[in-house]
Amino acid sequence: MLPRTTDDNLLDNLSYADLFKYSRTCKDAQNTVSSYMRRKHKLETVLGKYFTDAQILYFRHLQATTGMVISGSTALQFFERILYPESDLDLYVEHRYRRPIALWLASIGYRYVAARKTFRSEHHDAGDGVSITATQPTLEEALAVDVPQLTEGPINYGAHRPTIFFYGSGGGYLDATAILNFQKVDEIGQHRKIQIISSPRSPVEMILNFHSTCVMNFITHEKAYSLYPRATFEERRSLICLFSTAARARAWAKYTERGWTMLDGITGDDFHDLDSSLARGRRYVGDSKTWTIPILPKIDTTCPEDLVEMNSWSLHYDQYLKPHLEFSLLISPQLRFCYLVVDEFLREEIWKIRILHKTYCEGDQHYDWFVKPFVTRYLTETIV
Template sequence: MNIDCLPSTTDDYILDRLSPAELYKYARTCKAAHDVVHAYIRRKYQLHTLLVRYFGDSEIREFLLQFFDRTVYPDSDLDLYVEHRYRKSVAIWLSQIGYVYVPHPTSKFRTLEEALSSTGPVHAERGVTLSTGEDPEYYEVVLVLTFAKQRPYRKIQVITSFFNPLSSVPRFHSTCVMNIITHNKAYSFFPRATFGDRRRSLKNSMNTSSGTQVAYAKYESREWEIIGTIDRDDFDGANAAFPTGLRRVGDSKCWTIPIYPDLALPEGYIESNAWLRASYIFPDDQDLWDWISEITKRGPDGAHSQIDRRYDEAYASLIRWYFDMYC
């Protein structure tokens, strides 16, 4: 009997055990398999099934990781990244549906009204703003507002920024949580590493806070391997787990899933956002730093005659990137 002849519950039992890459490959085998997988995706990747835990029947890290991984973590929170100018609308709506503002113990903003009246970062006000704190991922954050609801306990954090909230995503502690959702699509930036067979997550080397170490331990307990270094095969080539170069939301290296049901709203502008990601291999060589300093001082013409073949392969990408950006 073919899988397309089985009831949807049987489909789910079988397809739940396939990785995203295996689902994609199976869907390409024939039209019947394509239809089965497409129907499965429409059933399984339902935003409502996760949001109902927070909002009843009526951007986002753990929440999105659950969405892509087809998993539910009972103790997970919901992070909402919004532009600072929209903070009041979001906060008031959360209050109206039963959430209560919970100030940080060290915050001078003891009420929601006081917190919402803030028009800019309060330096060193941990728990209200982390703009000058130890976490690079909060570099552009203005406010971090915590809301909670009891029976059952749920927690939501509203994280505001003056600029595009998306700019915080590449600063997250590791790649497994670099996933976003809009009104009509969900995007995973590193799907091969995050949801592939090895389930790896690359650390953000700039983020060394104590909170980050706790986050690493949490995701390791959920069977992600947190790594600090990668080799050339990981960042170079069509099948790279941590692809480099110019990236764009929704590019061929992303995993993009439409959100069902379709709300028939206008297309957004999220896919116009792009960023540059670079990875380099640094061999143990005492002369390396002198060499880099020399070629960057001379500029592209002078550097061309100075390039040592010992470094050519390892640093070709570094030199090209440097000249493109600064020369």
């Protein structure tokens, strides 16, 4: 068996498809590739410049309790086996759970940096007061800003019946409630930047509204997920999902420089091929088309289980073969988090869970873990 460093030098130059083929040649090759993958896909590799090992462990506990995910270029680097020196750490979380994350960052030496100007969401009228980048002079003032859980309107199930389903929305990167900037200078003089990007609803909704599919990747406390892995890492294709703006054009140019072909739509062959890497149809986080990597070591059993695989959506194309992602939102006081729901049939199944109809929450009691088996069974039985 070759030394580990020699293995890395050789295997770094293979694509994931080639690694898979090589691993199937013999038992030794399988063990070599498995060991290599464990070394390459360590969370410490992408978080080491921001946190110590002990801090990374606590960070994962924060992820478990708040539903925070890592996304943006950091998640992409985790899958790519490379590091972008100029990249920042982007953390996505429901707005109501941003406080403990922000206070923890401040406690370990990160300084809140107020933005010089306020941006407003492209998805809302300028007059509705939806502030994005935090300009408040202190962290406490920034955290004091609260907003309602904005929705696109209810999906009604009849008069006088509680509403727990809402229409999902597009809107892109700036469809955020707030962006809190933090900076720190490390012991070698390097500036480290972290952004907490809070969502009025589910962070997964924001990720599905990113500019293109190559950045639709994220990391929870338990697993890393790439939603369109074959297109992203094997074919180096990225499907543009939003209309063009100056900021998005710059983002597309950046990823073109990094080796991706940006697609303004798909071909007829892609549309008719249900095995295409960008095939239309229903999906859920963690399905057979998702690349899922466990985050090791596992953290202690007192942490809440990961609930992100309850999120589902559907990819459609219009007559011009332009993409559109569809889903509705499940929002209830009885649930700790907001979830994406793929279709009306799943909504009907969830609607039967009567506890979700209660309009108030008793203490800190939530029923996400009660709902999960119903959602998981439906998704695994109906989506291949």
